Amino acid sequence: MTLAGLLDAALGRLDWNALPFWEMVTHPSASSIINGLIASGAAGIMVLGALVTIWALTRHRLWGTLWRDWLTSLDHKKIGIMYVVLAFVMLARALAEASVMRTQQAVGLGGGFLSPEHFGQLFSTHGTIMIFFMAMPFLTGVINFVMPLQIGARDVAFPLLNSVSLALTAAGAALVMASLLFTPFSIGGWSGYPPFTETGFSPDVGPDYWIWAVTLSSLGTTLAGMNFAVTIYKKRAPGMTMFRMPLFCWTALCVSILMIFAMPPLTLATSMLALDRYLGFHFFTNTGGGDPMLYANMFWLFGHPEVYILILPAFGVYSEVISTLSGKKLYGYTSLALATICIAVLSFTVWVHHFFTMGQSASLNAVFGIATMLIGIPTGVKVYDWMLTLYRGRVRLGVPMIYAAGFLMLFVIGGATGIVLANPSLDYVTHNTLFLVAHFHNMLIPGLLFGMLAAYAFWFPKAFGFRLEEKWGRRAAVSWIAGFILAFFPLYGLGLLGMPRRTVAFLEPAYLPFTLIALVGAGLVLFAFGCLVAQLVVSIRERDMRRVPVGDPWDGRSLEWSIPAPAPEWNFAVLPKVETRDPFTEAKEQGRAYRSPEGYEDIEMPRHSAVGPIVGIAGFACAFGLVWYMWWLAISGALLSLGAMLARGFARDTVRIIAAAEVREAHESWLAMVRATPRIPRHEENTPANLGHAIPASQEEQS
Amino acid sequence: MNTETGRHPGLNLGSGHAEAHGEAEALVFGFWVFMMSDLVTFGLLLATYVTMLDNLAGGPGPKDLFELKPVFIETLVLLTSSLTYGMAILSLKHDPGRRLRPVLAWLGLTLMLGLAFVAMEAKDLHALQAKGGAPQRSGFLSAFWALVPLHALHVAAAALWLVAIAAQIWRFGLDTPVKTALLRLGVLWHFLDVVWIAIVSVVFLGGLA
Amino acid sequence: MASQCRARVVGPWGASTLGLVLLSGCGVETFLDPQGPVAAQQRLHFWQVTGLMALVVLPVLTLTPWLLWRYRDRGGADYEPRWGFSRGWEIALWGGPALVVAVLAALLWINTTRLDPYAPLASDANSLRVQAVGYDWKWLFLYPDLGIASVDLLAFPAGRPLEIELTSATVMQSFFVPALGSQVYAMGGMSTWLHLGADAPGRFRGENSQYNGEGFHMQKFEAVAMDEAAFEGWAQNAATASALDTAALDALEQKGVASDLAHALDRPSDDILFGGLPDDLFARVMAETAKAPMAPHDMAAGR
Ligand code: HEM
Numbered sequence A: 001m002t003l004a005g006l007l008d009a010a011l012g013r014l015d016w017n018a019l020p021f022w023e024m025v026t027h028p029s030a031s032s033i034i035n036g037l038i039a040s041g042a043a044g045i046m047v048l049g050a051l052v053t054i055w056a057l058t059r060h061r062l063w064g065t066l067w068r069d070w071l072t073s074l075d076h077k078k079i080g081i082m083y084v085v086l087a088f089v090m091l092a093r094a095l096a097e098a099s100v101m102r103t104q105q106a107v108g109l110g111g112g113f114l115s116p117e118h119f120g121q122l123f124s125t126h127g128t129i130m131i132f133f134m135a136m137p138f139l140t141g142v143i144n145f146v147m148p149l150q151i152g153a154r155d156v157a158f159p160l161l162n163s164v165s166l167a168l169t170a171a172g173a174a175l176v177m178a179s180l181l182f183t184p185f186s187i188g189g190w191s192g193y194p195p196f197t198e199t200g201f202s203p204d205v206g207p208d209y210w211i212w213a214v215t216l217s218s219l220g221t222t223l224a225g226m227n228f229a230v231t232i233y234k235k236r237a238p239g240m241t242m243f244r245m246p247l248f249c250w251t252a253l254c255v256s257i258l259m260i261f262a263m264p265p266l267t268l269a270t271s272m273l274a275l276d277r278y279l280g281f282h283f284f285t286n287t288g289g290g291d292p293m294l295y296a297n298m299f300w301l302f303g304h305p306e307v308y309i310l311i312l313p314a315f316g317v318y319s320e321v322i323s324t325l326s327g328k329k330l331y332g333y334t335s336l337a338l339a340t341i342c343i344a345v346l347s348f349t350v351w352v353h354h355f356f357t358m359g360q361s362a363s364l365n366a367v368f369g370i371a372t373m374l375i376g377i378p379t380g381v382k383v384y385d386w387m388l389t390l391y392r393g394r395v396r397l398g399v400p401m402i403y404a405a406g407f408l409m410l411f412v413i414g415g416a417t418g419i420v421l422a423n424p425s426l427d428y429v430t431h432n433t434l435f436l437v438a439h440f441h442n443m444l445i446p447g448l449l450f451g452m453l454a455a456y457a458f459w460f461p462k463a464f465g466f467r468l469e470e471k472w473g474r475r476a477a478v479s480w481i482a483g484f485i486l487a488f489f490p491l492y493g494l495g496l497l498g499m500p501r502r503t504v505a506f507l508e509p510a511y512l513p514f515t516l517i518a519l520v521g522a523g524l525v526l527f528a529f530g531c532l533v534a535q536l537v538v539s540i541r542e543r544d545m546r547r548v549p550v551g552d553p554w555d556g557r558s559l560e561w562s563i564p565a566p567a568p569e570w571n572f573a574v575l576p577k578v579e580t581r582d583p584f585t586e587a588k589e590q591g592r593a594y595r596s597p598e599g600y601e602d603i604e605m606p607r608h609s610a611v612g613p614i615v616g617i618a619g620f621a622c623a624f625g626l627v628w629y630m631w632w633l634a635i636s637g638a639l640l641s642l643g644a645m646l647a648r649g650f651a652r653d654t655v656r657i658i659a660a661a662e663v664r665e666a667h668e669s670w671l672a673m674v675r676a677t678p679r680i681p682r683h684e685e686n687t688p689a690n691l692g693h694a695i696p697a698s699q700e701e702q703s
Numbered sequence B: 001m002n003t004e005t006g007r008h009p010g011l012n013l014g015s016g017h018a019e020a021h022g023e024a025e026a027l028v029f030g031f032w033v034f035m036m037s038d039l040v041t042f043g044l045l046l047a048t049y050v051t052m053l054d055n056l057a058g059g060p061g062p063k064d065l066f067e068l069k070p071v072f073i074e075t076l077v078l079l080t081s082s083l084t085y086g087m088a089i090l091s092l093k094h095d096p097g098r099r100l101r102p103v104l105a106w107l108g109l110t111l112m113l114g115l116a117f118v119a120m121e122a123k124d125l126h127a128l129q130a131k132g133g134a135p136q137r138s139g140f141l142s143a144f145w146a147l148v149p150l151h152a153l154h155v156a157a158a159a160l161w162l163v164a165i166a167a168q169i170w171r172f173g174l175d176t177p178v179k180t181a182l183l184r185l186g187v188l189w190h191f192l193d194v195v196w197i198a199i200v201s202v203v204f205l206g207g208l209a
Numbered sequence C: 001m002a003s004q005c006r007a008r009v010v011g012p013w014g015a016s017t018l019g020l021v022l023l024s025g026c027g028v029e030t031f032l033d034p035q036g037p038v039a040a041q042q043r044l045h046f047w048q049v050t051g052l053m054a055l056v057v058l059p060v061l062t063l064t065p066w067l068l069w070r071y072r073d074r075g076g077a078d079y080e081p082r083w084g085f086s087r088g089w090e091i092a093l094w095g096g097p098a099l100v101v102a103v104l105a106a107l108l109w110i111n112t113t114r115l116d117p118y119a120p121l122a123s124d125a126n127s128l129r130v131q132a133v134g135y136d137w138k139w140l141f142l143y144p145d146l147g148i149a150s151v152d153l154l155a156f157p158a159g160r161p162l163e164i165e166l167t168s169a170t171v172m173q174s175f176f177v178p179a180l181g182s183q184v185y186a187m188g189g190m191s192t193w194l195h196l197g198a199d200a201p202g203r204f205r206g207e208n209s210q211y212n213g214e215g216f217h218m219q220k221f222e223a224v225a226m227d228e229a230a231f232e233g234w235a236q237n238a239a240t241a242s243a244l245d246t247a248a249l250d251a252l253e254q255k256g257v258a259s260d261l262a263h264a265l266d267r268p269s270d271d272i273l274f275g276g277l278p279d280d281l282f283a284r285v286m287a288e289t290a291k292a293p294m295a296p297h298d299m300a301a302g303r
């Protein structure tokens, strides 16, 4: 074999054309230069970001810390935090893409500056990232961090698996990032419908990027779901019965069950598409007896439960936030838990509503339409339950509560438009239009994203030991709400005017006012994101002003607030015994909080492991190799991860014993500090006086 | 979760080791959950196969391609391997870790049967291809090739896992991780039987009906 | 694309929703300003659903701010930290939405059966049969009973039902004329049905709403409702155009919008008509699209 032949085999189908600026250099034209500059700029920012990170890590000698204390850590709290960091990074990229799309459509009357191909990549990466690499990591991270603390566990059931799940998700995200530098990504949308994504119509690497990124993410999510489900079934503290769990844990449980059952259809759909593309199978082709409708069914068999995977954890967060910041028991706990279960079960029975227009019989459509509406009942119940939780409470309008209030009001509007879409005969005129785009953003932004941002503000002190700065937080929350309204309400109008989604340019002057307002909204959303960054920077810089070492900054009700902030590695020095719902509130009210336990025992914690990062890197290599037909890389990646898993079977020294004495020492000194710390009333919550020692709201004197 | 012994057939982790029992319990339960997920996969592939039965695109159909005799033999082999695996677990239970020989013998036999199944399957698929039944030929054949070889792949993976566990036994003896691994592999092994029965009834018998 | 300006009141709230558009003038085409029986029924249903949903939404929109204010910390209102259940409320919370959904479900059933795109419209006039084939990125309309065809122009007599059979010669598409109502997918190798109609003569924007690549946003067509005589004349004129032969079919299959096709066929671009149809062309396109590629593993062959 010649050297050139070898190089060819090594690089597969990767060549100069993959570089984002190649087209503009070789075929310069106004359009290719503008689009080339935007694409190269995006790739440049990514490369620069990576270089700066590497430089900073080297400069501050943090590689060791990063590897030992984070990447190889099996601590559920750290894994949770890493998930959330990943989510924020991906959020930044997807928001930037959204703004470019909004700008394009604002000037899109008869043209604009983006090429259709570029616009296609933007909505595809934006959608794929937002769902699989922003929303999913965010909620998985929050569940990871919060759920074990709330049920009184020291870790999840399978800590190593947890690390592997994170690594797989991160590998998928990295693959989407790599597509910035080695273009192109798919233009087939986040749903990747064939036959458009088959080789006959999309012979380039785009759909392959999409397939493998989504597959990696769905594998990671399936494993995470199993882990959470087993954790909730098996690792609850003594006395923590199912109906004493905080509502967030109920949502986490339902979500994990959804993950277990809903991800396989996705993995299968993408795998079959891959078989079509790589080996010439005929699952979804027009030709050879393939059936694209099969894909629609499989994808949405995943896709609809997926939207409840996205929304339910946020429901859990809102339940915790609204009850805590109202200083009041959650109204209708049982109703809320049952409603959650109802929603989870019903979510498997409605997938057809994503393709009412595919020509099935009217009665079938009607049945699925009614099933869809039924979900509205438990959802409505939830909204009213939260309002009744506010009723006769003492409501503090902290940042999480602002998000919650925005959510309550905006979410019902999204719900109402969802009911519109649930009617097959109305879907016939709104399907595939921007009405649909407005609807799902209306569910996902106030629903999921606000919920996650509320969770971030709410539990940040538990993770890092200090509160986030309030003023920037308020600015961010208010701008998110206003920005969302401006960016998406006009889209309802555009949809009613019949403007199709995924439209790069249009000829109707009537659309223009709407797209212009939406652009303003997108600008506000960007500003909101900027506020979040500013908030984080200010908070870190001024962290000493906002430390809450006692660990209970918001007068919390569940177990996670009964331990120090930041939470110790072992979470609970002694596993708590639970007798009621809202156990920590009960303990505080009865003066049982912060008592020394009767005795301490040795604690077993999992040792660090490199298996997670190795599987992640191998998974990325395998996927990248598959995308570019670099078979050597794909095979090495697959073998490496297989090898790592087999080798792990031989590991025996997997736990670390923390001596009782060490635990006692840490815990007793914390308790002493608690006793020495003054308790504060709720209106001092956002002042430096808040060291995390709360007077329970119910015992606070108010005139 | 209070009795310390006899929670799992075959698990004999020693007395007074509640922690280990809890772990083992979670591990095996977790593996069941994993199997549920896998079950969804196979269920969907079976459903795909059924919907694709008529998508022949002018290519050969079940009657032109399938033969029941090898399928019958494969079924016997796989069911027997489950039996021998069960024997391995039984000897594990009654022999708390001191005498390795019977356990290893049963496991070895299981491995042989598993590999035999995979080999026969491979031969069948090869023959199928020779008869014009390549997966690229039609939607029907694509569905067949996604389902049946995936099952065989599962059996092959299970066999690989068995070898890895055997190596662990050789290295560490029958310690707790090995025992729980054997329990989990057992779940997988029997599960693959069930899936195979479903495949035989839907794909082969159903396809020929 | 609509050539006339129609600025009508489109319903009590529609007026405000769409006020902005009306200010900006032409081109408002939506089922909220229905031009045919299907869209008219859809508008009615839309406002019914919106009204019912307002019953659920408005309490939340008004009460949430009120609750936040009334029960603010140190606001002196009643405080019952341990109150978390009330049988009466429970019944109302589950019962209220259930009731609303029951009514909505009844409306849903009625409208879905009534507006089934597969069901012929109730009408005394006999319907016009059209076959629509989606190409990348244009629509071919066949009139099998008249032996004519057109590209990106769907001419039909107002007041007579349209019976459209759809397929795609390429990827999945969706046939949609917002002012007339329902859309339905067109898929390769199979056919779907759609029944529409226009009340009066007019020109309406039609589109493909299912993304299919770079030319997607250009894949618009005009649905032109004519009076009977004008349609007659149009059809006769079309019959004089050259036939839809193999060369034309090949040109249709090339990726491109209607003007590219016109260029390839050397025709005026807004008037691509064909005067002779091969027999069973629609069925042939369907079969052609579904045909197995030649070599079993030819990556580029799947059209
Ligand atoms: C907050 C600001 C956001 C803005 C301004 C924004 C903007 C957009 C735009 C312009 C599109 C293309 C619409 C079209 O088809 O014409 C889009 C599509 C989409 N967005 Fe967003 N988005 C935002 C947030 C989100 C979030 C938080 C999620 C999910 C969690 C999300 C998920 C999606 C999805 C799934 C699509 C569909 C992509 C496709 O067509 O395949 N977006 N968004």
Ligand SMILES: [Cu+2]
Residues within 6 Å of the ligand: A293, A358, C187, C190
């Ligand atoms: Cu179809």
Ligand SMILES: [Cu+2]
Residues within 6 Å of the ligand: A303, A304, A307, A350, A351, A353, A354
């Ligand atoms: Cu859905």
